[in-house]
Amino acid sequence: MRKLLAIVRMKCPKCYEGNMYKDINPFHVKQLHAMPERCDKCGQPFNPEPGFYMGAMYVSYGLCVGLFIACFFGFYIMLGVDPVVLLVIYGLTLLALFPFIFRYSRVVYLHLFYDYDPHAIETYQKKENTGMNQ
Template sequence: MLKKGSKLYSILTGTCPKCQKESMYLDPNPLHIANVLKMNEKCSHCGLKYQIEPSFFYGAMYVSYGLNVAVGIAAFIVSYLIFNSSLKVAFISIIASIVLLFPFILRWSRNIYINMFVSYDPTFKQ
């Protein structure tokens, strides 16, 4: 399902959106909270500079907001509508899911944002 060359592959794996040969992050594990947003300056394979312009990833905040809203709605639907819990339990499940998915959402939002501007280049070889 996740084929190299697709945007979904780059988004979910955190690889360079242009060549998809290396991780954009210094530490590929998002659960190491201290390093969750530390990125390489550029790709060592294709030379793509990840910070395309100064403060480039500030735009990822909007993507992060959308992802958090989606996670909150999904948690509410699962908790309140599927498991028939009370509103208080549904609210707690929303907060818990957003807190637990925090490092993943941070990375996914950056990955989605850079993939909006940079596409995979199948002709690039090194």
């Protein structure tokens, strides 16, 4: 349950506290993909390797298919809307939700590869403090 909440809030997969995006508003298009290099709370890298987020396209695809199924069920099956109108509604909905789909696909993908560590923040702070003392 905590992992799901961390995903919804777009938080770090390791500590569930640090923000994964520099700007929390997904509709600031210039900052849509801007992520810090690391979590400011636990030091978890948000871009573990070059091309890491190419796999997030599969998550994005899944989210889009889920959205289509919801639109299909809601508008075509329940309300009997014409298929052409359904596609227009789906296209507009997809366009409006693109910033969320883009960000959530990255968040979900990173959460698939990293687990929560309850001591991550303490460990990171100890490393930072010992690094400063030397």
